[in-house]
Amino acid sequence: xxxxxxxxxxxxxxxxxxxxxxxxxxxxxxxxxxxxxxxxxxxxxxxxxxxxxxxxxxxxxxxxxxxxxxxxxxxxxxxxxxxxxxxxxxxxxxxxxxxxxxxxxxxxxxxxxxxxxxxxxxxxxxxxxxxxxxxxxxxxxxxxxxxxxxxxxxxxxxxxxxx
Amino acid sequence: xxxxxxxxxxxxxxxxxxxxxxxxxxxxxxxxxxxxxxxxxxxxxxxxxxxxxxxxxxxxxxxxxxxxxxxxxxxxxxxxxxxxxxxxxxxxxxxxxxxxxxxxxxxxxxxxxxxxxxxxxxxxxxxxxxxxxxxxxxxxxxxxxxxxxxxxxxxxxxxxxxxxxxxxxxxxxxxxxxxxxxxxxxxxxxxxxxxxxxxxxxxxxxxxxxxxxxxxxxxxxxxxxxxxxxxxxxxxxxx
Amino acid sequence: xxxxxxxxxxxxxxxxxxxxxxxxxxxxxxxxxxxxxxxxxxxxxxxxxxxxxxxxxxxxxxxxxxxxxxxxxxxxxxxxxxxxxxxxxxxxxxxxxxxxxxxxxxxxxxxxxxxxxxxxxxxxxxxxxxxxxxxxxxxxxxxxxxxxxxxxxxxxxxxxxxxxxxxxxxxxxxxxxxxxxxxxxxxxxxxxxxxxxxxxxxxxxxxxxxxxxxxxxxxxxxxxxxxxxxxxxxxxxxxxxxxxxxxxxxxxxxxxxxxxxxxxxxxxxxxxxxxxxxxxxxxxxxxxxxxxxxxxxxxxxxxxxxxxxxxxxxxxxxxxxxxxxxxxxxxxxxxxxxxxxxxxxxxxxxxxxxxxxxxxxxxxxxxxxxxxxxxxxxxxxxxxxxxxxxxxxxxxxxxxxxxxxxxxxxxxxxxxxxxxxxxxxxxxxxxxxxxxxxxxxxxxxxxxxxxxxxxxxxxxxxxxxxxxxxxxxxxxxxxxxxxxxxxxxxxxxxxxxxxxxxxxxxxxxxxxxxxxxxxxxxxxxxxxxxxxxxxxxxxxxxxxxxx
Ligand SMILES: Cc1cc2nc3c(=O)[nH]c(=O)nc-3n(C[C@H](O)[C@H](O)[C@H](O)COP(=O)(O)O)c2cc1C
Ligand code: SF4
Ligand code: FES
Ligand code: FES
Numbered sequence: 009x010x011x012x013x014x015x016x017x018x019x020x021x022x023x024x025x026x027x028x029x030x031x032x033x034x035x036x037x038x039x040x041x042x043x044x045x046x047x048x049x050x051x052x053x054x055x056x057x058x059x060x061x062x063x064x065x066x067x068x069x070x071x072x073x074x075x076x077x078x079x080x081x082x083x084x085x086x087x088x089x090x091x092x093x094x095x096x097x098x099x100x101x102x103x104x105x106x107x108x109x110x111x112x113x114x115x116x117x118x119x120x121x122x123x124x125x126x127x128x129x130x131x132x133x134x135x136x137x138x139x140x141x142x143x144x145x146x147x148x149x150x151x152x153x154x155x156x157x158x159x160x161x162x163x164x165x166x167x168x169x170x171x
Numbered sequence: 172x173x174x175x176x177x178x179x180x181x182x183x184x185x186x187x188x189x190x191x192x193x194x195x196x197x198x199x200x201x202x203x204x205x206x207x208x209x210x211x212x213x214x215x216x217x218x219x220x221x222x223x224x225x226x227x228x229x230x231x232x233x234x235x236x237x238x239x240x241x242x243x244x245x246x247x248x249x250x251x252x253x254x255x256x257x258x259x260x261x262x263x264x265x266x267x268x269x270x271x272x273x274x275x276x277x278x279x280x281x282x283x284x285x286x287x288x289x290x291x292x293x294x295x296x297x298x299x300x301x302x303x304x305x306x307x308x309x310x311x312x313x314x315x316x317x318x319x320x321x322x323x324x325x326x327x328x329x330x331x332x333x334x335x336x337x338x339x340x341x342x343x344x345x346x347x348x349x350x351x352x353x354x355x356x357x358x359x360x361x362x363x364x365x366x367x368x369x370x371x372x373x374x375x376x377x378x379x380x381x382x383x384x385x386x387x388x389x390x391x392x393x394x395x396x397x398x399x400x401x402x403x404x405x406x407x408x409x410x
Numbered sequence: 411x412x413x414x415x416x417x418x419x420x421x422x423x424x425x426x427x428x429x430x431x432x433x434x435x436x437x438x439x440x441x442x443x444x445x446x447x448x449x450x451x452x453x454x455x456x457x458x459x460x461x462x463x464x465x466x467x468x469x470x471x472x473x474x475x476x477x478x479x480x481x482x483x484x485x486x487x488x489x490x491x492x493x494x495x496x497x498x499x500x501x502x503x504x505x506x507x508x509x510x511x512x513x514x515x516x517x518x519x520x521x522x523x524x525x526x527x528x529x530x531x532x533x534x535x536x537x538x539x540x541x542x543x544x545x546x547x548x549x550x551x552x553x554x555x556x557x558x559x560x561x562x563x564x565x566x567x568x569x570x571x572x573x574x575x576x577x578x579x580x581x582x583x584x585x586x587x588x589x590x591x592x593x594x595x596x597x598x599x600x601x602x603x604x605x606x607x608x609x610x611x612x613x614x615x616x617x618x619x620x621x622x623x624x625x626x627x628x629x630x631x632x633x634x635x636x637x638x639x640x641x642x643x644x645x646x647x648x649x650x651x652x653x654x655x656x657x658x659x660x661x662x663x664x665x666x667x668x669x670x671x672x673x674x675x676x677x678x679x680x681x682x683x684x685x686x687x688x689x690x691x692x693x694x695x696x697x698x699x700x701x702x703x704x705x706x707x708x709x710x711x712x713x714x715x716x717x718x719x720x721x722x723x724x725x726x727x728x729x730x731x732x733x734x735x736x737x738x739x740x741x742x743x744x745x746x747x748x749x750x751x752x753x754x755x756x757x758x759x760x761x762x763x764x765x766x767x768x769x770x771x772x773x774x775x776x777x778x779x780x781x782x783x784x785x786x787x788x789x790x791x792x793x794x795x796x797x798x799x800x801x802x803x804x805x806x807x808x809x810x811x812x813x814x815x816x817x818x819x820x821x822x823x824x825x826x827x828x829x830x831x832x833x834x835x836x837x838x839x840x841x842x843x844x845x846x847x848x849x850x851x852x853x854x855x856x857x858x859x860x861x862x863x864x865x866x867x868x869x870x871x872x873x874x875x876x877x878x879x880x881x882x883x884x885x886x887x888x889x890x891x892x893x894x895x896x897x898x899x900x901x902x903x904x905x906x907x908x909x910x911x912x913x914x915x916x917x918x919x920x921x922x923x924x925x926x927x928x929x930x931x932x933x934x935x936x937x938x939x940x941x942x943x944x945x946x947x948x949x950x951x952x953x954x955x956x957x
Contacts, residue, residue, distance in 0.1 A: 038715035045657065045696055056357055069340035070356040070366065072716070078345040079717040079874075080698030082657050099620030099817065099850050100776035102864055135658055136701065136868075139440050139622035141774060142478030142782035146444070153444030220722040221877045223917045234924075235916060240722050262913050266882040300886050300906070325875065344717070344875070347700070349885050351875035 014064045017057035022050040026058075030065055037068045040076055044083055053084045089124040089131035091150050091169040098137030100144040105158075109145055110134075112159040129170060181247040196238035196249055197225060207251050208260055208289060210378055211326040212239040215399030216335060222326060224260050224289070227251045235259075257293065264289055265298045270349075271305060272321040273379075279392040280380030286324060287379075307352075312362030315385055316374050318353070323381040325351055329373035336402050341366040342373060353381075372398075411677035412685055413557045416548060419676075423549035431466040432508045433487040435537060438471035439478075439629045440622070440661055441783070446498070447471075447482035453498035454484075457505055467508065473630020475537035477524055478783040485537065492518045523799045524781050529762065531770050532746035533786045536630035541665050544672040547633040553678045555752035556637050559644055560686040568645040569595060572748065575756035576768030581613055581704075581741030582819065582846050583921075584767070584834040590738065593728040594646040597736030608648040609732045610639055611713070611739040614655040614662070615697050617704035618817030619868060621848030623772040624742040626784050628655065628662035631746070632669035636679060636692060638745030641752060643690045646738050651692040654709050657699060666694055701818075701872035705920050706739045708874065719876045720920035741846065743772055763789035767833035771847060777814075778853040780805050787832070794828040797851055808853035812936070816845030818865045818872075819925035821932025822858065841932040843925075857954035858937040859944055863891035865929035869922065880923025883914035887930065894941060897948040897957030904941060908934070 016023035029046035033039035043062045048054055054077055063073040077083045093113070097106050110121065113132050117125050124131040140146045143155020149165050157165070177192040183205055190199040195218075200207050210222035218240045226235040230248040238251065250256070267273075267286060275281045289295075307320035327344065330353060334340040341355050341364055355364040374382040375394045383392050427433060436442075436451040454469045475483045480494035484504065493504060493516040500516065507513045530536075539546035547553070559568055573588025598606045612635060616624040628635065639651050655663055670692055673679040681689045695713050702708045703718040710732050712718040731737025747769060751759045763769050767789040773796065776782045780802030787796060793813060797803070804810050812822040821842030823830075830836050834844050852861070870884040890907045893899040911927035918924045934941060943949050948957050 038713075040715040041698060041712065042696070045698070059357060068715075069334075069343070071340060071343035071354065074354070074357050075343035075345050076715070076717055079347050080700050082697075082699035097619070099618075099814065099848065099864070100782075101620075103777055103850065103852060103856050103861070136617070136619040136699070137621065137658075139616075139625040139659060140444050140478075141620055141622055141776035142441050142481075143444060144776060144782075153440070155441075155444055219876070220919060223877055223879055223919070226917060237722060259913060259917050262909075263878055263917060266878050266886070269886070270878070270882045300910075301889065303882075303885060325878075325881070346875070347702075347717075348871060348873035348875045349881055351881065 014061070017061050023061075025050045026062075030062075035066055037066050040066055040068050040073065041080075044077055048083060053087050055085070055087075086124075089128050091129060092131045092133060092148075093166060093169070094133045094135050094138075094148040095121070096136075096138045096140070096144070096146045096148075097134045098141060098144075100137075100141035101146055104144040106145045108159055109147065109157060109162050112162055116163065130166065179243050179245045179247075181243050181245070181249065183249045184251055190243045192243065192245075194243055196227060196236075196241050196243055196247075196251075199243055200238060200251060205251055207238050208292060209239060210285060210289065210324065211328065213328050213332075213376055213396065213399065215401075215403040216328060216331045216376075219327060219331075222324075223263050226256065226259065228253060228256065261293050261295050264293055264295050265300055267324050268295075268298050269300045269302045271303075271307065271323060274321075277389060278322060278380040279383045279387045279389060280322070281390040283390070283393055284380060285378035303349075305349075310361050311385070312360035313364075313367070313369070313385075314362065315369055316361070316371065317383050317385055318361055319381050319383065320352060321381075322379045323353055324379060325353065326378060327353070328376040328378065329353060329382055332372045332376045332399070336399065336406070337368060337370050337372050339366045339368055339370075341368075411683075413561060416553055416557055416678075416684075419545055420549045420551070423545040427468070427549070430468045432468070434467065434469040434504070435472040435475070435485040435487065436469065437473070437475045437481060437483045437485075437537060439474035439536075439626055440659075441474065441478035442481035442483055443661070445481045447496075449498040450482050450484065450496050450501065453501040454504070457501045461505065463505065467505070470540045471542075472538060473536040473541045474533075474626040474784055476528075476533070476783050476785065477518070477781060479781060480518065480783075486512075490520070494518050524783075524785070524802065527795065527800050528786050529770050529788045530786050531750050531762075532627060532634070532743055532772055533630070533784065534750070535634065536626065536784075539631065541630050541632055542668050544633055544669070544676055544678075547631070551753060552633055552749070553637055555749040556640050556644075556678060557684050559641050559752055560684045560688055565595065565645045565647060568641060568752070571752060571756045572645070573756075575751045575759040576763075576766075577744065577747060577751060577759065578767065578834065579741055580743035580747070580771065580846065582816070582843065584844055587740065587744055590728060590740070591642065591645055593726070594648075594736050594738045597729045606647070607650075607733075607735045608646055609735055609737040610643045610646065610648045610651040611709070611727075611732065611737060612639055612651065612653040612742060612745055613704060613706065613709060613739055614653055614659075614742045615704040615709060616656055616659075616742075616846065617701040617872075618846050618848040619701075620776055620814075620817060620850050621774045621846055623774050623784060623847040625656075625659050625662055626774075627742055627746055627772070628659070629665055632662075632665045633673065634746050634749060635666075635742055636669055636673055638748035639692065640679060640683070640690050641748050642738055642740065642745065644688050646736075648738065649689045649691065651690060652695050652713055652732070653692060654695045654697055654703070654713060657696045663694065663696065670694070700874070701868070702874045702920070702922050705922060708920070709739070710737065717874075719874050720922070722919060743847070764831065764833045766835055771832070771844070773847045773849045775801050775849050775851070777850040778804050778808060778810075778856070779851040789833050790831045792829050792831055793823065796832065796849065797828070801851065804851065804853050808855065811852045811854050811856060812858065814842075814850040814852065814861070814929075815848065816843035816925075816928070817848050818868045819843060819921065819928055820845045820848075821928050822852070822861065822936065823932075824936040841935050842928070855952055855954070857895075857950050857952035858933040858940050859891065859895055859950075860952075860954045862930045862933045863888065863895055866891050866926065869926035873922065873926075874920075877917075877919035877923065879914045880918040880920075880926065883910055883918070884923070884926055886910055887914070887927070891930070894944045895950070895955040895957075897944060897955070899945050901942075901945060904945060
């Protein structure tokens, strides 16, 4: 069992959530991915202090933690914008015009998937399939799915996000 | 029954050979002087079967199998050299050459490089796939050693020797697919690594000029890897 | 929990639902939810309360009703009317029409082929029960198969049943399920069976980008998957199970969590299930957005907390799986079929489908087709029946061009084969695969080279990077395909592309790389002239590529 107590990188209350996840799993090294999920859910992204803390708590070598965090698309090491727009690029959405949606975003905000607008307002991401293929093309705006999108309705959704 | 005691007979390239049931095709081939090309395999490290150069044909098995991890079976008939295999091996090797920037004429490992030797062995005289020319850096932050990503073939020997033999797990692979890179700790410069013991094992097992000793100029780099099987054995005894 | 207690729960639930005159089922699966069906449900609830109809009219959220494109959907029982495109404002009218004629402007035509031509087994409860209440699952006969298995059958008899049913894995490759189970049973010697730790894993990573069958099943009928897993665990001698589910499916995760908690509380999961010595615990593991983690050895590496790198098989997970222990790994739909097979018998199941492909298969119908949504059909049905009869054909007066199955590991089937039967062998002969159930219909506005390029980009970005043919080969193929779609390629490039297909297919380590060339090979086989048009005439016949 763990002998010394490792303290979280800051006083932030959200570390309690991460701690609970790790404790529930008995601090086993195999809880790494769950700890990363829990951290990203609490903080929105994984910064280096988080990775160091998880590495020390689960006693997983630093390079392994970093290797795992960068292997999976779902994890991000950079903070996201205030709002997110996840455009589906799955097959159904692709053949129904997902690329036109991405072009629209590029044209209007000068951002490509994975980037955030310079004012930190909106991050554009892509997903492989949202499972809403019958509404293709679809996108998620701050966790809310909208389907049958066209460049214009996409811009309307974004405008609504900012309100 | 102890598998080591079980003797199996098989055919490799039409030669009748007897082997222990727990041996891989590669082990048996080496024992019998049959050469199978390998890059990711290194005696003393775990096998990953990633470089695909050791693929062989096995009668009755539709897929090609890597000799480094495939165990022998009674009555198995293995072909290690055929026109098809040679072609695939050459093409795979070409893919390695297109992936990064392998410019032998300026490499410390020139003349001492397993990738270069493999090109000679397989008779690869030119590369017919387009080069990808990635923009990858050199890390010279460590006092004694350097890492040149231009030469890395992602065999993961360094990762394995560091984790399995040195026990430090300083190295791992980050990212995935074509963006995979070997790196240390939290991806800060190697020289700042907290876990690195500067033992040099990784440099010694690197097949190319990706990991090198500082202060060597073109073609001066040499390595020793004989320590590996020996150390592995000793570690097993300790357990 | 005993068998009697289980029956009592079911009867009570049935009686309660029969007491009310009208039952309204509002779809709360992902498709309808994104069209605000939750607001429809809330509005119906509010209106019922205001009108004081609580005793004669029940409304509840259910799983997927199938015809996702017409959402939000509301089904009215027992009169069988289904309303489409319902908005919250229409709640009042719907309630008023309950004792009168159905609302003509909202009601779907009765007896649509979309519903009539389906055979529902794994989806039998979807859209019928509230997935967040175990009682409703039990009322439909749920957990009776598990009770029966534990009380009446030996593990060997269960394996025998599954083997005789002819069930094959629904995750893509179609490996015989009974055979896989018996390999896990035999792993490490039959005598020591009890003492060997074994695991059961449910593969809910659903990687095909254009498929949502597993998602829908998890959202609509989660207990069915748990029951299937528990039966499998009993059969192979495992006491611990994992469900590896995509993190992109928050609703499915939420419902699974609820289901696991309810099942444990009811005593159908956990220790001494149905008062037998059998224990089985299930844990959820979230994926993190890596397609390759659908591959079984990569999935296991991911559950162990590492990078999702596949490893060479053999040894197969059945012998050397999670933590090196014998592990059974099956797809969501495979497990979903198991309770029905036990309840109705293996002969019943084996009578559905074709000689070598038994039972039903769920497809996610999407793309250029009228009725997009989820359908379950008997194996052996033709592609034409699925796309034209059930799917309603191609919208906007366009012509059918091809149907894509198997996602990035599959291929495109052109119109001359529309009358071919849908079964594992036939689809393989046609140059595609059954896959997990994605079925994307394409009309003349899709460019087949562009489609091939799309899938290659997918494989390239999803390659784990472990082995060189896939890591570098997919990039090379993608670059060549891009060159073709830009009108800059020569016929030599095409030859190079074909050579790379052969190389990557035969030398890659895992199924991702081995199947990555399939979309290219199948479009080359049936639409070679489109490639040539891009190269020689610098034209995209479909008008998609900007040359
Ligand atoms: C690249 C790749 C991705 C896969 N993705 C999935 C998947 O998303 N879901 C799934 O059930 N099986 C997937 N499989 C197949 C699994 O490896 C495995 O064969 C399957 O889960 C076994 O279950 P079954 O026998 O019930 O089909 C994938 C295979 C490969 C090679
Ligand atoms: S085929 Fe691709 S995904 Fe599979 S091991 Fe090789 S690089 Fe990884
Ligand atoms: S392809 Fe976009 S939701 Fe499935
Ligand atoms: S030596 Fe066998 S795959 Fe590399």
